[in-house]
Amino acid sequence: MSDSELPFAHGTTPPLTARLRSTPEDFVVEEILGYDADGSGEHALLWVEKRGANTDWVARELAKFAGVPPLAMGYAGLKDRHAVTRQAFTVQLAGKPDPDWSAFPHAEVKVLAATRHSRKLKRGALRGNRFVLVLREAQGDRGHAEQVLTAIAARGVPNYFGEQRFGREGGNLAQARAMFAGRRVDRDKRGFLLSAARSQIFNSVLAARVERAAWDAPLDGEIWSLAGSRSWFGPEPYSDVLAERLARGDIHPSGPLWGQGEPPATGEAGALEREVAAAHEDLAQGIAAARMDQERRPLRLLPKDLRWRWLADDALELSFELPAGAYATVVAREVAASSLAV
Numbered sequence: 276m277s278d279s280e281l282p283f284a285h286g287t288t289p290p291l292t293a294r295l296r297s298t299p300e301d302f303v304v305e306e307i308l309g310y311d312a313d314g315s316g317e318h319a320l321l322w323v324e325k326r327g328a329n330t331d332w333v334a335r336e337l338a339k340f341a342g343v344p345p346l347a348m349g350y351a352g353l354k355d356r357h358a359v360t361r362q363a364f365t366v367q368l369a370g371k372p373d374p375d376w377s378a379f380p381h382a383e384v385k386v387l388a389a390t391r392h393s394r395k396l397k398r399g400a401l402r403g404n405r406f407v408l409v410l411r412e413a414q415g416d417r418g419h420a421e422q423v424l425t426a427i428a429a430r431g432v433p434n435y436f437g438e439q440r441f442g443r444e445g446g447n448l449a450q451a452r453a454m455f456a457g458r459r460v461d462r463d464k465r466g467f468l469l470s471a472a473r474s475q476i477f478n479s480v481l482a483a484r485v486e487r488a489a490w491d492a493p494l495d496g497e498i499w500s501l502a503g504s505r506s507w508f509g510p511e512p513y514s515d516v517l518a519e520r521l522a523r524g525d526i527h528p529s530g531p532l533w534g535q536g537e538p539p540a541t542g543e544a545g546a547l548e549r550e551v552a553a554a555h556e557d558l559a560q561g562i563a564a565a566r567m568d569q570e571r572r573p574l575r576l577l578p579k580d581l582r583w584r585w586l587a588d589d590a591l592e593l594s595f596e597l598p599a600g601a602y603a604t605v606v607a608r609e610v611a612a613s614s615l616a617v
Contacts, residue, residue, distance in 0.1 A: 277445060278438045281478060282485045283609055285426045290419035291611035293410035293591065295604075299326050301409040302358040304603070306351060307596065309402030316393030318349070318365040319373055324385045329356045333384055334364060341366050341374050349396035352599065355439070361387070365396040403579075403596055406603040410591045410611050420591070423610055424583050432609050433481050433490045434527075434576035436474035437602030447471035448558075455561030469565055472558040473532045479551045480530040481574050491575045493521070493528050496542025500529040500573040503598065507571040510541050527573035533562045534569040576601050 283289065296302045312320040319341075325333050334348040341347075347367035354360040376386035413420075441447050451468040454460050460468065484490045493499075498509045499517070502525055511517075520526045531538045531548050538548050552559040578595035586592050591611070597603060607613060 278435075278608070281433075281435055281482050284430075284433050284485055284490060285423045285609050289415075289608065289610055289612045290423055291410070291413050291415035291417075291591070293413040293611040293613050295408065295410060295607065295611075295613035296357050297409075297411045299357055299359050301411065302355060302603075303360070303407040304354055304358055305361040305405045306354075306363055307402045307405060308351070308363055308400070312390035312392045313394075315391050317369050318367050318392045318395055320390050320392035320396070321364045321366065321376065321386050322361065322388040323364055324359065324361045324387055325354070326359050326383045327356060328381075328383045330354050330360075330362070336381060336384070337364060337366060337379070340379055341368065342371070343367060343369075351396055351398060351401040363396055363401075365392060365394070367395060399599060401599050403598045403601075404603075405594070405596045407592065407594045408603060408607055409586065410593070410607065410613060411589065413589045413591050413611060415611075417585070420610055421583070424581065424593075427578065427606065427609060428581045430491055431575045431577040432606055433485050434573050434601060435478050435481060435605045437604045439602070439604075440474045441471050448475055451561065452557055455557060455564070469562060469567060472562055473534075473567070476533045476552055476555050476558060476562075477530050477572055479555065480548055483547055483551060484528070484530070484574060489528070491521075491528065493517075494542065494544040494547070496540050496544040496546075498529045498538075498540045498544070498571055499526045500571050501526060502573070502577075505570070507539075510539070510544070524577050527575040529571040530574050532567075532570040532572050533559050534567040535563040536569055538569055539571075572600075576605065578606055581606075 323333065330350060330353045334350055335345050338345045338348050343366060349365040351363060354362050373389060376389050379386055447468055448471055451472040454465065454468050481490060493513055496510045498507050500507045507529055533552060538545060540548055578597060581595040583591060583593050593607060595606060
């Protein structure tokens, strides 16, 4: 199911059309680590701003500049190339002095700050990301758009995986199917393809629940995700306590990140998940054969501190914070059907 086919939560279609990422400066991402550098240790913790550059490429170039192997580098997550992003990297210097980071020889990358740290930065080790997006050439009903934004601030949006997870024109899914059919791929690529396959099943489950108006409300047999963690619990009878926790955003209904064995959801929720997995049998069987465990992901995404303002009659700026692993584009798509300028 492509991004254009995924159902919307706040209307049948977005109230605006617009152009996203007309320039990298129209898509700004800043990591939120949630902790400070130790101030000592054999790693340099770098705060880096990049424009129009790939995270892996930046990591390799930083390693080359510091005279260390690529394995000495650490970062929390991959960031969009067609954007201005500010993110942390660690460089294991192992007794070596810090190079002059201000002399890093690439104009599209700036090392804004460097502090010593005791540990390598690991993938996923961040609290979230702060986004500032500008939707240009916006056309449509501005009043309706602001009503949708108000609804998003109150209820959130479906926590779909974004188009980036599936590659250009969904190519990662085709490659995943070829891999499951026997084609050999290298280890790093294998992880991306498995993630794409799991994401397709998750998005399909979530789409079905959006159609049932049950993406932010429970079904019988629900498994609950704890906000801000990968933990989950259930199923258990819906109660006033669970309703109160759901209302304040402490828990969310969840969907499957498919794996071996049976999903934990039962009742109506479990039946829906098994039905969707059966419709993607090749993906589900391939994931299980790879010995991935059943995991869960929240169905609901609550943007924090969502704000908006019109920079011009046809330019809408959105700013918000999301937890790690969530996609800014799934927030923007509820407001505007966007064509990419890249």
